[in-house]
Amino acid sequence: MTSEFNGIGMGLGNLARLSNAVSRSISPENFTGEKGKGGMALEGEGLAPSGTLGQGWKISPCVQVEPGTTFTMAEMDGPGVIQHLWLTCPVENWRSLILNIYWDDETEPSVKVPVGDFFCNGWCERSLVNSLPVSVNPANGFNSYWEMPFRKKAKITMENVGLVRSVLYYQVNYTLTEVPEDMAYFHAQWRRSNPLAYMDVHTIIDGIKGKGHYVGTYLAWQVNSNNWWGEGEVKCYMDGDTDFPTICGTGLEDYFGGAWNWDMDGKYVTYSTPYLGMHQHIKSDGLYRANQRFGMYRWHVMDPIRFETDFRVTVQALGWRSHGGKYLPLQDDIASVAFWYQTEPHQPHPELPHREQLDVI
Numbered sequence: 001m002t003s004e005f006n007g008i009g010m011g012l013g014n015l016a017r018l019s020n021a022v023s024r025s026i027s028p029e030n031f032t033g034e035k036g037k038g039g040m041a042l043e044g045e046g047l048a049p050s051g052t053l054g055q056g057w058k059i060s061p062c063v064q065v066e067p068g069t070t071f072t073m074a075e076m077d078g079p080g081v082i083q084h085l086w087l088t089c090p091v092e093n094w095r096s097l098i099l100n101i102y103w104d105d106e107t108e109p110s111v112k113v114p115v116g117d118f119f120c121n122g123w124c125e126r127s128l129v130n131s132l133p134v135s136v137n138p139a140n141g142f143n144s145y146w147e148m149p150f151r152k153k154a155k156i157t158m159e160n161v162g163l164v165r166s167v168l169y170y171q172v173n174y175t176l177t178e179v180p181e182d183m184a185y186f187h188a189q190w191r192r193s194n195p196l197a198y199m200d201v202h203t204i205i206d207g208i209k210g211k212g213h214y215v216g217t218y219l220a221w222q223v224n225s226n227n228w229w230g231e232g233e234v235k236c237y238m239d240g241d242t243d244f245p246t247i248c249g250t251g252l253e254d255y256f257g258g259a260w261n262w263d264m265d266g267k268y269v270t271y272s273t274p275y276l277g278m279h280q281h282i283k284s285d286g287l288y289r290a291n292q293r294f295g296m297y298r299w300h301v302m303d304p305i306r307f308e309t310d311f312r313v314t315v316q317a318l319g320w321r322s323h324g325g326k327y328l329p330l331q332d333d334i335a336s337v338a339f340w341y342q343t344e345p346h347q348p349h350p351e352l353p354h355r356e357q358l359d360v361i
Contacts, residue, residue, distance in 0.1 A: 023173070029059075033076065039059075041059040041060035046059050046062075064167055065168050071159075075154070079149075082150070086142065087171070094117075094121060097114065097158055100112050103151075108348045111188040112188075112349045114352075115158070120297050122218070122360075126139065131275065132145065133301065134146075161358070163355075185344055187341065187346060190336070191205070194335075196330065201315065207347045209310055210342045213342075215299065215340055219334065220294075221335075224330065225330055227322060228320055231327060257276035279296070
């Protein structure tokens with residue numbers, strides 16, 4: 001183990017500094033992450049194509065996750081920190097594979113999110129992301145750089161709630177190092193309103209109890225009406241706020257760092273930057289695609305939202321009526337992921353709906 005903090009959050013600023021932290025990696029080529037135990041498999045998904053090449057020649061590059069089962073991707077004894085998670089799986093399984101992450105001795109996961117949504121691809125259609133904590137690269141390469149410290153244990157599982165098995169490639173890079181007392185635990189939660197009730201708000205997260213900070217929002221938004229749809233405000237309620245929030249935004253495109261409806265020359269313009277983006281716009285095609293769909297992320301990395309005791313976030317669905325210059329409450333299909341750090345224990349996540357309510361429809 002190390003007595004140094006710099007095994008966590010290395011970054012370019014102190015990249016040259018030496019550390020006693022111990023680097024490890026878990027993948028289907030080394031299920032335990034043990035030192036000197038990688039590439040030793042004699043059985044695996046790559047056995048047939050390896051032919052007579054033998055041990056050490058990509059015998060076990062991936063696993064199969066059967067429907068109705070949960071596969072344990074990684075288990076690690078701490079203290080330590082997960083620094084990078086890479087995985088890939090077929091696009092049709094992005095809503096039916098559920099990523100779960102447990103810290104220490106938890107029986108309830110701190111992260112419980114459909115895998116596509118966790119990586120800002122909730123519509124089960126490829127969309128590249130070029131941000132600091134999440135990167136999605138050709139073709140279907142999912143990368144997370146969220147810093148995830150743990151003290152006793154960490155466990156990552158992939159639950160297949162679908163009807164077909166799925167191939168899964170993955171690698172978890174982590175370091176064994178001491179974790180300071182003021183390091184919080186990473187959490188993420190998925191919600192969906194489909195359709196949102198008239199004059200209701202979509203709740204991105206609620207029920208958070210404890211001290212921590214909110215670090216990100218992803219929205220997969222289907223617009224079920226004509227005209228501009230993003231007038232709604234993102235509101236953050238903290239530490240006893242009831243009817244009115246402490247933080248209130250000015251509109252949806254504003255929250256995601258854009259302006260004026262993302263409209264340039266009569267067209268939506270997508271973008272993906274280190275901390276925010278509207279990276280996905282799926283157009284209706286007049287045949288099978290009936291509604292426009294959008295993917296948006298906002299990382300509060302440089303401006304984390306701190307809370308002491310409790311926290312919740314909501315977003316309005318608000319557009320314009322076709323006449324009269326009046327706002328129109330919308331009834332859209334909205335899925336979201338909230339990302340935050342907090343002290344443990346956390347409140348249990350709501351149960352995910354049945355797989356048919358998870359579907360992109």
